[in-house]
Amino acid sequence: MNTLNSVLTSIAEYGYWFVLAGLIAAFCVRDPRKRGTLVQILLVFGGIIVGSIFLAAAYGKLKPLPGLAWSWHSVKISISLFAIQVESYQILSPAAANLVAHALPFFELFLGLWLITGVGRRFSSLLATLVLCGFMIAISHAYHKGLKIDCGCGIGPPAEAGPAALLRDGLKFLLPSLLLTIGAFWIHHKPSAASVSAPATATTTPSLP
Amino acid sequence: MNFCSDSSFAKTLWKGRLPWPILSILFILILGLSIASPSATGTSGKTTGKATRAVEPLGQPVKAYGSKDAPITMEVFTDYQCPSCRNLYEYTLRLMIGDYVASGKVYLVHHDFPLSGHKYSGQAARWANAAARVGEFQSVEAALYDNQDSWGADGNIAKYVSAAMSGAEFKRVAAIAGSCDYPAITSRPDGSNPLAGIARPCPLDIPIAQDIAMGYHIPVQATPTYVISYKGQHLPPASGAVSWMILKQFFDSLLSQ
Numbered sequence: 001m002n003t004l005n006s007v008l009t010s011i012a013e014y015g016y017w018f019v020l021a022g023l024i025a026a027f028c029v030r031d032p033r034k035r036g037t038l039v040q041i042l043l044v045f046g047g048i049i050v051g052s053i054f055l056a057a058a059y060g061k062l063k064p065l066p067g068l069a070w071s072w073h074s075v076k077i078s079i080s081l082f083a084i085q086v087e088s089y090q091i092l093s094p095a096a097a098n099l100v101a102h103a104l105p106f107f108e109l110f111l112g113l114w115l116i117t118g119v120g121r122r123f124s125s126l127l128a129t130l131v132l133c134g135f136m137i138a139i140s141h142a143y144h145k146g147l148k149i150d151c152g153c154g155i156g157p158p159a160e161a162g163p164a165a166l167l168r169d170g171l172k173f174l175l176p177s178l179l180l181t182i183g184a185f186w187i188h189h190k191p192s193a194a195s196v197s198a199p200a201t202a203t204t205t206p207s208l209p
Numbered sequence: 210m211n212f213c214s215d216s217s218f219a220k221t222l223w224k225g226r227l228p229w230p231i232l233s234i235l236f237i238l239i240l241g242l243s244i245a246s247p248s249a250t251g252t253s254g255k256t257t258g259k260a261t262r263a264v265e266p267l268g269q270p271v272k273a274y275g276s277k278d279a280p281i282t283m284e285v286f287t288d289y290q291c292p293s294c295r296n297l298y299e300y301t302l303r304l305m306i307g308d309y310v311a312s313g314k315v316y317l318v319h320h321d322f323p324l325s326g327h328k329y330s331g332q333a334a335r336w337a338n339a340a341a342r343v344g345e346f347q348s349v350e351a352a353l354y355d356n357q358d359s360w361g362a363d364g365n366i367a368k369y370v371s372a373a374m375s376g377a378e379f380k381r382v383a384a385i386a387g388s389c390d391y392p393a394i395t396s397r398p399d400g401s402n403p404l405a406g407i408a409r410p411c412p413l414d415i416p417i418a419q420d421i422a423m424g425y426h427i428p429v430q431a432t433p434t435y436v437i438s439y440k441g442q443h444l445p446p447a448s449g450a451v452s453w454m455i456l457k458q459f460f461d462s463l464l465s466q
Contacts (some may be wrong), residue, residue, distance in 0.1 A: 067442055073466055080459040084447055087455050094452035147431070147449060 005063070008056040010080065012172070015049030019176040022046075039183050043121060046180040050128050051115030053173050055146050058108035088143050115180075122188055125181040132174045272319040272337065272346045275310035275462055282438040286322040286420070286429045290361050294433045296352045297450040301404055303351075303454040309460060319350070319443035320420040322429050323395040329364045331393025334417050336366050339385035340374070348373040349382075389413055396421045396429075439463045 022042040029035045061082050065075035083101035088095060111131070113126045143162045244450035285302070287294035302317065309315040321338070331351055340349035352373035353366070360366045371379040389411035394403035404410045404418045427434060427446050434448040437459075 065442070065444065067440075068466075073462070076463040077459070077466070080455070080462040081444070083455050084451050084459060087451055088447065088449040090449070094454045098455060098458065 005056065005059050006053045008059065011049055011052035012056045015045075015052065016172045016176050017155060019046055019049060019179055023179060036187065039187055043180065043183050043187060044118060046183065047115045047118050047121060047125070050125065050173075050177045050180050051112045052179075054108040054112030054115065054128065058105045058112060061105040061108070068140060088147065089138055089143065090147065092143060121184040122181070125184050129174065129177045129181050132169065132177055136166060136169050136174065139169065154170060241399060252447045272341045272350070274306050274319075274347065274386055275315060276313050277316055279310075279313050279316040280439065281309075281315045281463060282318065283435055284318040284438070285433055285435045286320045286427070287336070288322055288324045288327055288330045288432045289337065289350075289353045290327035290330040290357065291324065291432045292357070293431075293450050295357050296353045297433045297435075298350070301451060301456060305456065309457070313434060314464060315460065316410045319346075320423060322421060322424040322432055322434070323393070323417070325395045325397060327361075327395075328412040329361060329366065331395045331417075332364065333360070333366055335389065335393050335413055336370050336386050338413055338416060339382045340370065342385055343381050345374050345378055345382065385413060394418060394421075396424065400425050406458045 019042070022034070022038070026035055026038050026042065029038055062072055062075050062078055065077060065081070068074040068077070079102055082105065083098050086101045086104075087091065089095040090095075091097075092100060111124065111128060114120070115128060139162070143166070263449070283305075287297070301306045305315060306317065310317050319337075321334040323334045337346060337349050337353065340346050348442060349370055353360070356369040360369055367383065370382065374382065391407060391411075394407075394414050394417060402413065402418065403421055408412075410418070424434070427436065429446070429448075431448045433450065434446050436446045437444045
């Protein structure tokens with residue numbers, strides 16, 4: 001499980017370099033058909049990268065505390081500790097913070113898997129982008145209030161909610177998710193080769209008297 | 210939803226038209242990163258220590274509630290003039306003391322961490338420590354937080370301390386609290402020893418300085434900060450007020466192990 005977490009965390013931490021490189025490559029390719037193929041490849045890897053972000057975040061929130069083995073009890077402990085972190089943002093009431101703490105890790109798990117499968121990528125990537133925007137708003141709110149709290153992101157070592165966490169979330173997480181969303185919508189609305197050649201076949205059909 | 214582009218792409222993928230060498234190189238790179246990554250050693254995202262690290266005691270408690278044999282220990286670093294600390298005490302710790310501390314589930318330890326930005330917090334810490342020496346810490350702590358707005362404005366702490374105990378005991382506490390011939394000490398932003406430069410520190414300030422030194426080590430970056438220990442393991446420090454509902458849920462999950 002630790003190896004899997006290491007892989008996911010590495011993808012989440014360094015995947016944005018791949019996305020940026022792919023974006024530059026997409027701009028450099030002049031042939032529209034090759035560009036479309038390249039974008040499709042980038043969407044697959046982008047989905048894996050952004051999905052890994054959410055899977056790593058879910059793992060970080062659910063994994064047992066040091067010294068404890070994986071069990072339903074250890075997951076409950078981790079979730080209740082995460083509830084303390086959510087409440088420390090002072091945005092939600094205790095009951096709401098508790099609800100978010102219990103639902104968010106499993107939602108991140110679902111969203112991560114959804115992104116990796118590539119099914120309905122437009123919607124999964126849009127949802128991921130909105131969720132990441134929400135996280136950044138919460139971190140900004142905590143920083144604005146002067147709260148010295150753990151960001152509770154669950155990815156990598158604990159980070160204080162502040163400019164560093166915002167920069168990390170914005171560059172490493174939100175940027176790939178935003179590019180994935182844009183790419184998914186662009187590839188969906190890109191005119192296909194079949195529709196371009198359709199008018200040519202229509203002119204050969206004889207009209208009835 | 211239009212899955213056509215995805216499925217046609219999938220067919221292209223499995224027909225081997227994509228650069229498999231590039232994919233292989235990427236896979237090797239990711240695998241290599243995961244092996245070389247420090248997180249591969251199994252360290253937790255929530256703590257910075259090993260899973261089996263030896264427990265280092267936080268030090269001898271000076272002001273505490275409950276039984277030392279309780280399975281959970283909560284050590285709180287507070288400043289008596291800090292509003293968040295007051296909220297933690299009034300809305301969480303008071304309930305906890307009456308419930309989980311009284312039933313022997315939690316051992317609550319108070320550590321002083323007066324902040325330099327609060328004018329009377331150092332004096333308040335001295336009064337609380339003086340009261341602790343005569344066994345009146347709990348009543349004085351309650352009096353300090355209950356009347357924080359009042360003494361925080363004019364520094365008249367003695368008025369509220371005297372109201373929390375008998376006249377005879379107050380005389381003893383006042384004598385102890387007034388035994389120091391230099392200004393009350395507080396934590397310093399640069400993390401230096403608050404007793405530095407004081408040739409003969411008064412005995413009352415020594416436990417306060419020890420608490421502050423402990424706080425530097427945690428590190429305490431804001432008050433209140435609390436460290437929860439369970440079965441000898443220190444959990445990561447947390448700061449800010451937390452509701453009793455959320456904290457109780459966490460304690461219940463620990464105790465259900």
